[in-house]
Amino acid sequence: MPVVMDADRMSRSLARIAHEILERNRGVDRLALVGIRSRGVPLAARLARELQALTGTTVPTGALDITLYRDDLMRHAVGPQPVIRRTEIPFSIDDRVILLVDDVLYTGRTIRAALDALIDFGRPRAIQLIALVDRGHRELPIRADYVGRNIPTSQQQSVQVRLVEIDGRDEVEVEG
Amino acid sequence: MSTATTLRSRHLLGIAGLEPDEIDLILDTALAMKEIATRPIKKVPTLRGRTIMNLFFEASTRTRMSFELAEKRLSADTLGMTTSGSSMSKGETLADTARTLEAMAPDMIVMRHGASGAPHQLARICRASIINAGDGMHEHPTQALLDAFTIREHKGRLGGLRVAIVGDLAHSRVLRSNARLLTRMGASVVACGPATLVPPGLEALGVRVTTSMDAAVDGADVVMMLRVQHERMHGLYFPSVREYFTLYGLTPARLARAASDAIVMHPGPMNRGVEIDSAVADGPWSVILDQVANGVAVRMAVLYLLAGGDERADASAA
Numbered sequence: 001m002p003v004v005m006d007a008d009r010m011s012r013s014l015a016r017i018a019h020e021i022l023e024r025n026r027g028v029d030r031l032a033l034v035g036i037r038s039r040g041v042p043l044a045a046r047l048a049r050e051l052q053a054l055t056g057t058t059v060p061t062g063a064l065d066i067t068l069y070r071d072d073l074m075r076h077a078v079g080p081q082p083v084i085r086r087t088e089i090p091f092s093i094d095d096r097v098i099l100l101v102d103d104v105l106y107t108g109r110t111i112r113a114a115l116d117a118l119i120d121f122g123r124p125r126a127i128q129l130i131a132l133v134d135r136g137h138r139e140l141p142i143r144a145d146y147v148g149r150n151i152p153t154s155q156q157q158s159v160q161v162r163l164v165e166i167d168g169r170d171e172v173e174v175e176g
Numbered sequence: 177m178s179t180a181t182t183l184r185s186r187h188l189l190g191i192a193g194l195e196p197d198e199i200d201l202i203l204d205t206a207l208a209m210k211e212i213a214t215r216p217i218k219k220v221p222t223l224r225g226r227t228i229m230n231l232f233f234e235a236s237t238r239t240r241m242s243f244e245l246a247e248k249r250l251s252a253d254t255l256g257m258t259t260s261g262s263s264m265s266k267g268e269t270l271a272d273t274a275r276t277l278e279a280m281a282p283d284m285i286v287m288r289h290g291a292s293g294a295p296h297q298l299a300r301i302c303r304a305s306i307i308n309a310g311d312g313m314h315e316h317p318t319q320a321l322l323d324a325f326t327i328r329e330h331k332g333r334l335g336g337l338r339v340a341i342v343g344d345l346a347h348s349r350v351l352r353s354n355a356r357l358l359t360r361m362g363a364s365v366v367a368c369g370p371a372t373l374v375p376p377g378l379e380a381l382g383v384r385v386t387t388s389m390d391a392a393v394d395g396a397d398v399v400m401m402l403r404v405q406h407e408r409m410h411g412l413y414f415p416s417v418r419e420y421f422t423l424y425g426l427t428p429a430r431l432a433r434a435a436s437d438a439i440v441m442h443p444g445p446m447n448r449g450v451e452i453d454s455a456v457a458d459g460p461w462s463v464i465l466d467q468v469a470n471g472v473a474v475r476m477a478v479l480y481l482l483a484g485g486d487e488r489a490d491a492s493a494a
Contacts, residue, residue, distance in 0.1 A: 065208060068220040068250075068480075080182030081484030083201075084208040120217040 004151055005172035007164075010132070013148035014043070017130060018050035020146050025097060030125065032060040032096045036114050037085050039103040040064075042165035043132060047101065062089035064100075069113035087117070094122040103161040105131035108142035133172055135159050183481050187299045187306040190315035191356040199361060203325050205477035206470070212249060213472065223252035223483060226283040230256040231273075232309070233289045238444055238468060239309050239319070243286050246475035252284075270294060274301045284482065287311075305482045313347050313408070319443055320353035322474040324361065326467050327398055330439050335362030338435075340392040342424060343402030343451050345369040345378060345385075346413075350443045351402060355381040368392035369402075370424065372413040389424050396434040399461075400441040401426050401451050417450050427453045431461060439463045 005013070025031060028051055035044030041063045048061045065085045067073070073081070100114055111129060118127060132148040137155055149172075153159060157176040164170050180197035191199075212218055228247050232240050240256070247254040268276075270289070274297075277285070284305045287295050292312035299306040310316040328334055339358055341351050345367050358365050359382035366384040367374075368391075378385050386392050393399055404420065414420045426440065440452075440461040448454050457464060 068212075068222040073222060073484075081481055083181050084205050084480070086208045087211050116221070120219070121215060 003171050003173050005133070005149055007170035010148070010170045010172070013132065014046050015050055017146045017148065018047055018054060021047070021051065021099060021128075021130075022054060024128075024145075028055050028057045028059050030096050031099060032062065032091060032093065033099045033101060034062045034064050034089060034093075034114075034118065035101045036110065037063055037065045038166060039161055039163055040101040042163050043103060043130075044099075044101040045165075047099070047130070060091040062091065063087065064089065064114055064117055066110060066113040066117050069117045071109055071113065089121055092122055093118065093124045095125050098124045098127045099130055100127055101130045103132050103163075104159050105129070105134045105142075105144050105147075106137055106159075108138045108140035111142050112140050132161060133159055182484065186482060187295075187308075188317055188478055188482060189295050189299060189306065189308045191317050191320050191353045191360070192315065194317075194357075194360075196360055199321070199324065199357060202321055202474065202477050202481065203328060205481060206321075206325050206474045209476040209480070210470065210473035212476070213469070219249050219251060221251045222480060223247070223250040226252045226483060227281070228252045228254045228284045228286065228479070229277055229280075229282045229304075230254060230309075231277075231285060231287045231289075232256070233259045233287070233294075234310065236288055236309070238471070239288065242468070242471040243307075243309060243318075243475050246472050246479055249472070250476055250479055252479070270297060271301060274298050278302045278304065284479065307478060307482065310349055312349065313352070314349050315353045315356075316349040316443075317353050318471070318475055318478060319350050320357040321478070322467055322471040323350075323354055323400065323441060323443070324357055325470045325474050326441065326463055327439070329466070329470070330463060331397060334358065337363045337397045338395055339363050339365045339398040339400060340368060340396040340434075341365060341383075341400045341402065342368045342389060342392055342426065344373050344404050344413075345402070346373045346375045347405045347408040348402045352381065354400065355383045359383065366392045366396075368424070370414050370420070389430060390433060393426075393430055393433045396438055398439055398441065399426060399431065399434055400443075401446075403443065403445065404447055404450050421450055425449070425451055425453060426456050428455050428459070431456055441467060443467070 033044040033048050035041035044061050048059050051059050065087045067082045067084045128145040130146040131144040134144055134147045134150045135153040157174055160173045162169055162171050180201040183198050185193055230243055244254055282304045286307045286309050288309040289311050292314035294311050295306050295308040308317055345351055355365050368386050368389055371387050440456055442464050446452055
């Protein structure tokens, strides 16, 4: 059960991603962060703090629950429905560059759902994808614009991202 | 936070079959659903390809529209039937109507019916999930759920609240579903109405019963007014509408006995000047239009949660 990312490495990765965001977008003008529930939300908040520290500007930040857009939701006639939590995007996404934040990029299906959900909120100028971990095995033509760490895995393994805000500590562990 | 992550039955026939953690799950899910009404595109693809039949064998405006809107916001295919113009008016029995509709393979059936227990009968016949949208004088579960959601929204909780439910207790399925739900969630409920409209055995629902409106409203956090249901009254239950209003109408003066931050509710449609004074219905205490808005979110939550139901693991249809 190796820990592939500790708290120190995680915070340096997020700091680097913040710099890459500024370089690529030439500043924070018209940027907004949207975290995918659950663990994308605290990651988006941390990136907002990094960007605030670097530029003195507050980047609007929202939370997106993609459950209602999942492609596997109604495919199983049997079984409990996933619990839905609130989507909170307290700003217009029209003409903004949306930085979509998730903890693990895997098949790409979550991101597909998130793109559909976001488009229902308006017409952003662009959407860029941030993933703390990219573990491969894409099933859709989706790639991240910013990656904390690429971690080669097998499909039998699982990747656990733990964050202080939810789990009490920062680490990424590969299990199985 | 709720601990249930799923409903135990694939039908919603009444509050009677729901545990407190299931009620919390529905209300928490409704909170997420409510946000969808604030979006530019008020629709999510969740129930795409699902067919929902709305069978209203009794007059209904808000409940039927509210269910239809909830279904459309979840992208379900919906079709409706009302008694007039249906085969029921040609003498077909409910069971035969149910089997006929069942042959068209709907995923869910929302039904309002004048006979208590009609949705339970449907649940025994149909493979579809059945949602009771009001059956006779028995239950109206989504009304109680949207009332609870509205109370929670304004008071932050249900437990420990004093709720007065006033009016036509005899004919009210809203009272029965609300009394079950609110007492189950730890609120104390007093039911109040003229002695001729107090049915025997009401205390079995866990409520206190009084015929004095002043006693009922005294210190209440929530005052819920019930409609005088002229259409169900086949006898003379009170001498005149004017006397009813004098004794049981909610006026600003009477409301002054309630808690200073009390809210006033009504399931609609209101009889102004019969059970409620216009000054109260349109006043700052009134959350009556919040109830209507919340009804859509609560029904979306119920539809979503039942859509994942397991037809083999069904306990309560029997």
